[in-house]
Amino acid sequence: MVSIAQELVSHPRMQQRHIRIGESSFPYLFGSNCLDAIGETLDKLDADRFVVVTDDHVFGLHGQTLLRALGTETPVTVLRHEPGESMKTLSCLGEHIEQALRDGATRRSVVVSFGGGVPGNLAGLMASLLFRGVRLVHIPTTTVSAMDSVLSLKQAINSQVGKNHVGSYYTPTAVLTDVELFTTLSARELRSGLCEMTKNCLAIKPAIISELQEILATANLAAPESLLWLLDASISAKGQVTKNDTYERKDGLVLEYGHTVGHAIELLDHRQRDADGLSHGESIALGMLIAARISFARGWLTDTDVSIHDELVTSLGVRTTIPDGVTPDGIIDTIRDDNKRGYLPLADDAAAFVLLEQLGRPARSGGLPLVPVAFDEVYDALEAFEAAGTEMATLGVTGR
Numbered sequence: 001m002v003s004i005a006q007e008l009v010s011h012p013r014m015q016q017r018h019i020r021i022g023e024s025s026f027p028y029l030f031g032s033n034c035l036d037a038i039g040e041t042l043d044k045l046d047a048d049r050f051v052v053v054t055d056d057h058v059f060g061l062h063g064q065t066l067l068r069a070l071g072t073e074t075p076v077t078v079l080r081h082e083p084g085e086s087m088k089t090l091s092c093l094g095e096h097i098e099q100a101l102r103d104g105a106t107r108r109s110v111v112v113s114f115g116g117g118v119p120g121n122l123a124g125l126m127a128s129l130l131f132r133g134v135r136l137v138h139i140p141t142t143t144v145s146a147m148d149s150v151l152s153l154k155q156a157i158n159s160q161v162g163k164n165h166v167g168s169y170y171t172p173t174a175v176l177t178d179v180e181l182f183t184t185l186s187a188r189e190l191r192s193g194l195c196e197m198t199k200n201c202l203a204i205k206p207a208i209i210s211e212l213q214e215i216l217a218t219a220n221l222a223a224p225e226s227l228l229w230l231l232d233a234s235i236s237a238k239g240q241v242t243k244n245d246t247y248e249r250k251d252g253l254v255l256e257y258g259h260t261v262g263h264a265i266e267l268l269d270h271r272q273r274d275a276d277g278l279s280h281g282e283s284i285a286l287g288m289l290i291a292a293r294i295s296f297a298r299g300w301l302t303d304t305d306v307s308i309h310d311e312l313v314t315s316l317g318v319r320t321t322i323p324d325g326v327t328p329d330g331i332i333d334t335i336r337d338d339n340k341r342g343y344l345p346l347a348d349d350a351a352a353f354v355l356l357e358q359l360g361r362p363a364r365s366g367g368l369p370l371v372p373v374a375f376d377e378v379y380d381a382l383e384a385f386e387a388a389g390t391e392m393a394t395l396g397v398t399g400r
Helices: 033-044 056-070 090-102 118-130 143-149 179-184 187-203 205-219 222-240 251-256 259-276 280-297 303-315 327-333 375-393
Strands: 015-021 024-031 050-053 076-079 108-115 135-140 155-158 166-169 175-178 351-352 354-360 369-376
Touching: 015 118, 015 222, 024 222, 033 056, 033 175, 050 090, 050 118, 056 108, 056 179, 076 090, 090 118, 090 155, 118 135, 118 143, 118 155, 118 166, 143 175, 143 179, 143 187, 143 222, 143 280, 155 179, 179 222, 179 303, 187 205, 187 222, 187 251, 187 280, 187 303, 205 222, 205 303, 205 327, 222 251, 259 280, 259 327, 259 351, 280 303, 280 354, 280 375, 327 375, 351 375
Parallel strands: 024 175, 050 076, 050 108, 108 135, 135 175
Antiparallel strands: 015 024, 155 166, 351 369
């Protein structure tokens, strides 16, 4: 079998970055209007079958274009599901694996994730389990997957208790994307990935905040040149903290900034509204605003630092209010089961958080970029966030 990492060093129509995460590495090729070039790249894998994991929405928009790019020489199995968190379940995983095997998947087959972070996580876990591991290629079609989730070895689905409790670490053979795929995203989906990009700026690379602000000021976030810069900047920021941290259990934990409360908001909202709930990125953005207020209350972040958080998030058009039906008590109950449990010794009334001492510098304890946060601090920050909602709404048009 041909290794894409060994055989493909460049493509004239795509930029290439080499992603290193601890001992693992893989190429990331991206460009504009290059889906046919992605098909040519996949041909080099000498697969006996492509197993495409996607959702109904993405396949309806781009499925036939992908199938044309894949050609007719290699059989293709398409595994589809309705979009949303209901896809990240053990039942869906089992059904997909059984269907792939019935269709004739072998050790030479390649699992191709085609979609956002949800299909990507499901496909990644599926690839790691089939025959104890078959090749995996991500083709992200959303900004959140292209700029965040595929830049990781973490593959996970949800349990009935919480998010991302069942998973593995698995290295893709490659990541390939065409930013033209992002132009069909709704404003909500587009800003979801840009929220993750904003997280990387605030927590890892504050030096590029001014460039991000310039792009946000253009109000043309879907322009290919904007998307290519945002993607390249995301790759650079995330690579800075994962290059020596394969499992994101050390410095890479800073990527969890905003996720403790953000995941709780996302999970609770989706239990009520399913796919109509807040996007992942929007939820993480709210989590960052709350984390910033905890840091401010501790005397770490300045009022200016908090204002920068607020300005960036409102510039993205995120509605800066907790969704109806998501209560402070519900958030606290949910973060008790946060997937960062076990990294630090914690009191019963505390959870592990990524907090910033200053922009780009996380607070640390036990050698990790995590600190214990008492639930009372979370309640106080939620109250401060709610009180600031009206003022933040004047910074930009929320809910665009």
